[in-house]
Every structure is written in structure tokens, then in C-alpha cells.
Amino acid sequence: MIESVNCDVTKQAFDDFVDSTQAYLDSVVIDGNDQELFIASYLTGHFSLVGSNALRLDDFSLDTLNTYMLKSLEKAYVNKEVLGQDKIEVSALWQQLFSRAE
Helix, strand or coil: CHHHHHHHHHHHHHHHHHHHHHHHHHHHHHHCCHHHHHHHHHHHHHHHHHHHHHHHHCCCCHHHHHHHHHHHHHHHHHCCCCCHHHHHHHHHHHHHHHHCCC
């Protein structure tokens, strides 16, 4: 029974983080400038993919979510999908958002 409670708490923390992160990213559409919109939109694509994979795998660990986000972003950087200041801003935004979960 304790494992189920821990799983429920972990899932709730995951859901809360996903909801608050998505709400922030969505708010940039209303409040952000063109650069902020680009950065948030780019991060949204990665976040949606990684989040949906976590749901599919039934893995609600925020540390695992962070690891997969960092791997996804690093792969994009290696493929030169985002360069220079955009790369710095994408990474910084992810770190800012993830720090809220810690």
C-alpha cells in the first residue's frame, strides 16, 4: 500500500510540474516578445515529446524527465537545430522551469 501512495504522490508531482510548465510556456504566447515566443515554442516541442513518452512509459520521475529533456536538447544542439544565443536561452529557460520542481 505504501508503494501505491508513493506512486500517487510522484504522479501528482509530475502532473503539477507538467501543468505549471505548460501554463508558463503558453503564457509566453500572450506576454512574450518575438524572441521569447521562439524560445518557448521551441522548448514546448521538446517538452511535449518527452512528457508524452514519460506518460507512455508510466515513468513519472521528475529526475528522469529532466534527464530526457537534457538529452533531447543536446541532440538538437548537435544537429545544429538551435545555435548561439538561442541555444543559451533554450537551456536557460529549461533550467529555470525545472528548478521550480526541485
